[in-house]
Amino acid sequence: MSRGSLENHLFKGRQSQALSWSLRLRIAVGAARGLAFLHNANQPIIYRDFKTSNILLDNQFTPKLADFGLAKDGPIGDKTHVTTRVMGTYGYAAPEYMATGHLSPKNDVYSFGMVLLEILTGRRAIDRNKPQTERNLVEWAKPYLRDRHKVYKVIDPQIEGQYTIKDAQKLASLAISCINPDAHARPHMKDVLAILCDLQK
Numbered sequence: 533m534s535r536g537s538l539e540n541h542l543f544k545g546r547q548s549q550a551l552s553w554s555l556r557l558r559i560a561v562g563a564a565r566g567l568a569f570l571h572n573a574n575q576p577i578i579y580r581d582f583k584t585s586n587i588l589l590d591n592q593f594t595p596k597l598a599d600f601g602l603a604k605d606g607p608i609g610d611k612t613h614v615t616t617r618v619m620g621t622y623g624y625a626a627p628e629y630m631a632t633g634h635l636s637p638k639n640d641v642y643s644f645g646m647v648l649l650e651i652l653t654g655r656r657a658i659d660r661n662k663p664q665t666e667r668n669l670v671e672w673a674k675p676y677l678r679d680r681h682k683v684y685k686v687i688d689p690q691i692e693g694q695y696t697i698k699d700a701q702k703l704a705s706l707a708i709s710c711i712n713p714d715a716h717a718r719p720h721m722k723d724v725l726a727i728l729c730d731l732q733k
Contacts, residue, residue, distance in 0.1 A: 550690035576606030623657030645710025654688030
């Protein structure tokens with residue numbers, strides 16, 4: 533793809549112009565639309581390796597999901613999950629999947645929440661170059677994200693002034709709900725998509 537990956541734009545191309553707030557939202561909406569499509573197919577598909585390096589951007593910054601090498605058929609009927617060997621990328625994989633091998637669409641929702649946090653903060657899910665207390669994005673950001681008066685402290689400084697605090701709080705709240713440790717409490721991707729579309733208006 534002509535613009536490379538979202539990872540390159542968020543983390544590797546810091547010398548070039550940062551992605552704007554509106555562009556980040558548009559990319560999040562497009563990626564959410566892709567996952568929602570996979571999850572709502574007649575035979576649901578679980579992507580299993582959703583991360584910024586697997587979101588490719590075309591010339592207009594339209595996101596496309598890439599690398600379906602780990603994708604797996606999801607549960608159908610009354611089944612809530614399928615059991616499989618644990619695969620994926622540390623920092624993006626849901627904790628219950630890492631612990632049990634139980635795979636469900638909610639695992640992708642967790643991964644999406646991690647990407648949403650990266651989009652919001654401009655920081656990697658796991659960054660060994662940061663001080664010990666800041667290496668894990670969730671552990672570092674959660675205290676700020678849970679307090680609506682502190683959300684601004686974790687937002688990528690390169691997009692300062694491009695968003696309203698209310699919109700930032702909504703995006704932070706969505707990310708927190710996506711990475712809920714309780715998989716059953718996480719939203720479905722179609723609901724995530726609806727919230728993002730509403731934010732984009």
